[in-house]
Amino acid sequence: DAGVTQSPTHLIKTRGQQVTLRCSPKSGHDTVSWYQQALGQGPQFIFQYYEEEERQRGNFPDRFSGHQFPNYSSELNVNALLLGDSALYLCASSLAAIFKQFFGPGTRLTVL
Amino acid sequence: AQKVTQAQTEISVVEKEDVTLDCVYETRDTTYYLFWYKQPPSGELVFLIRRNSFDEQNEISGRYSWNFQKSTSSFNFTITASQVVDSAVYFCALRPSKAAGNKLTFGGGTRVLVKP
Numbered sequence: 750d751a752g753v754t755q756s757p758t759h760l761i762k763t764r765g766q767q768v769t770l771r772c773s774p775k776s777g778h779d780t781v782s783w784y785q786q787a788l789g790q791g792p793q794f795i796f797q798y799y800e801e802e803e804r805q806r807g808n809f810p811d812r813f814s815g816h817q818f819p820n821y822s823s824e825l826n827v828n829a830l831l832l833g834d835s836a837l838y839l840c841a842s843s844l845a846a847i848f849k850q851f852f853g854p855g856t857r858l859t860v861l
Numbered sequence: 862a863q864k865v866t867q868a869q870t871e872i873s874v875v876e877k878e879d880v881t882l883d884c885v886y887e888t889r890d891t892t893y894y895l896f897w898y899k900q901p902p903s904g905e906l907v908f909l910i911r912r913n914s915f916d917e918q919n920e921i922s923g924r925y926s927w928n929f930q931k932s933t934s935s936f937n938f939t940i941t942a943s944q945v946v947d948s949a950v951y952f953c954a955l956r957p958s959k960a961a962g963n964k965l966t967f968g969g970g971t972r973v974l975v976k977p
Contacts (some may be wrong), residue, residue: 789969791952848974849908850963853904855904
């Protein structure tokens with residue numbers, strides 16, 4: 750039973766570029782959440798997707814957008830990258846009615 | 862607004878010593894859940910324990926135990942007889958029970974270094 754998977758594992762971009770990160774939830778899960786974890790800090794909630802719709806959103810600008818596909822996988826898109834977007838991006842999946850989230854290994858994004 | 866504070870940024874102990882991690886939280890919700898997660902160098906967050914706000918019974922699970930005190934808004938976590946494999950960053954997190962989603966609010970984390 751595969752857990753939460755994320756791709757790519759590492760990514761290097763330059764300021765102003767756009768990036769897409771991908772997440773496949775744990776088998777049987779239908780809800781995906783995204784978190785940003787800057788170096789030395791705790792994860793911060795970006796948004797959550799359920800039934801292909803954004804259900805909750807944290808305090809992040811519109812440059813951060815997402816999508817959920819019918820197979821429950823999800824993408825996180827960040828436009829007009831800033832140096833401050835450099836972080837570990839974590840994806841977590843769960844069943845909608847059950848709060849326990851399972852986290853993926855993350856994607857390390859470096860913006861130069 | 863919710864807030865989780867972990868005042869200890871780093872703790873260093875020698876193997877077999879006990880380690881207690883402090884967590885203080887703020888929330889206006891009357892019911893909520895509290896969590897502890899472990900983040901090893903690989904980066905993946907590993908779920909350790911969960912506690913409901915209406916259940917203040919403290920428990921022990923293997924080498925892990927926790928002390929939840931609603932009166933002081935604290936949810937401390939103890940590793941007994943620490944091992945080198947316990948070296949990681951530990952996060953305390955909070956989630957309102959009535960929230961439509963699973964949004965977690967994390968503290969800043971405490972890095973634990975267990976020396977052999």
